Amino acid sequence: DAGVIQSPRHEVTEMGQEVTLRCKPISGHDYLFWYRQTMMRGLELLIYFNNNVPIDDSGMPEDRFSAKMPNASFSTLKIQPSEPRDSAVYFCASSLVLAGGIQDTQYFGPGTRLTVL
Amino acid sequence: LAKTTQPISMDSYEGQEVNITCSHNNIATNDYITWYQQFPSQGPRFIIQGYKTKVTNEVASLFIPADRKSSTLSLPRVSLSDTAVYYCLVGVDNAGNMLTFGGGTRLMVKP
Numbered sequence: 538d539a540g541v542i543q544s545p546r547h548e549v550t551e552m553g554q555e556v557t558l559r560c561k562p563i564s565g566h567d568y569l570f571w572y573r574q575t576m577m578r579g580l581e582l583l584i585y586f587n588n589n590v591p592i593d594d595s596g597m598p599e600d601r602f603s604a605k606m607p608n609a610s611f612s613t614l615k616i617q618p619s620e621p622r623d624s625a626v627y628f629c630a631s632s633l634v635l636a637g638g639i640q641d642t643q644y645f646g647p648g649t650r651l652t653v654l
Numbered sequence: 655l656a657k658t659t660q661p662i663s664m665d666s667y668e669g670q671e672v673n674i675t676c677s678h679n680n681i682a683t684n685d686y687i688t689w690y691q692q693f694p695s696q697g698p699r700f701i702i703q704g705y706k707t708k709v710t711n712e713v714a715s716l717f718i719p720a721d722r723k724s725s726t727l728s729l730p731r732v733s734l735s736d737t738a739v740y741y742c743l744v745g746v747d748n749a750g751n752m753l754t755f756g757g758g759t760r761l762m763v764k765p
Contacts, residue, residue: 541697572755580698580741580755628697642688645697 541646543629549652555617558649561610562631570643571604571614572628580628586612619653626650658742663760672729674759676742679723687718687725690741692758698741702727729761737763 542561550556562569570585584594589606597604601620606612616623630643659677666672678687686705690698702709704716704725715728729736739758 579757580692582755630697642700642703643690643698645699648695648697 541629541631541644543627543646543649545649546647547650547652549654550619551654552620553618554653555615556619556623556651556653558614558616558627558629558651560612560614560629560646562612562629563644564610566631566633566644568632568641568643569606569612570628570630570632571612572630572645573625574628574648575625583614616651619651621653624651624653658744658756660740660742660756660759662757663762665762665764666732667764668733669731672732672736672761672763674727674729674740674742674761675724676727676744677724678742678744681722681744685722685744687716687722688743689714689716689727690743690755692739692741694738698755701740732761732763734763734765737761 541563544559548556567588568585571583572580573583574580581596583596584604585592586606589609601618602616604612604614614627626648628645628648630645632641632643657680660674664674686703688703689701691701692698702711702714702716704718706718706722709716717726717728725742727740739760741755741758743755
């Protein structure tokens with residue numbers, strides 16, 4: 538398997554523009570996670586899906602952020618309108634079904650470095 | 655969710671053993687302890703996971719005392735390439751399905 542695939546790897550946009558980040562999880566993984574990483578706030582969980590259904594989006598910073606998972610092999614994170622403070626590295630990760638208290642390994646993608654001017 | 659506390663940074667030299675301790679005082683009975691490693695410009699990657707006592711793999715060892723309120727990641731004979739941020743994760747949400755990354759420990763290995 539190619540691992541978690543994210544696109545684009547780098548995105549530079551201007552304030553107010555719509556930004557769409559894409560993720561293809563590892564085939565067979567039931568969980569998909571979106572994270573944001575900045576120097577100031579570290580690695581933050583934004584939202585995660587189980588079997589394409591959003592389970593917890595409490596980490597989504599505000600209504601400008603939205604995430605979808607139309608099928609098991611594709612997810613998007615959209616920011617509209619984008620602001621300079623959204624500049625960060627956005628990671629997508631996937632994992633297998635978790636059983637009991639066992640936390641299955643999360644496999645991370647290479648990330649998308651977003652710069653909003 | 656169990657909150658974790660780790661040192662912000664640590665320095666070491668090549669060839670030394672490095673021990674990074676994570677505190678998780680309110681760990682729940684079902685919680686496992688997982689450590690991830692993150693290199694610059696990459697996503698975190700799994701290192702090791704354990705529930706109690708000691709776990710060892712080809713990369714590291716994980717020591718967990720009987721009360722499980724802390725854990726120690728041990729990296730034997732570190733090299734420059736071990737310079738990275740190390741995250742300790744504990745806990746699941748009410749649905750049993752989530753991890754939370756803390757601030758991590760930035761390890762700098764010097765020659």
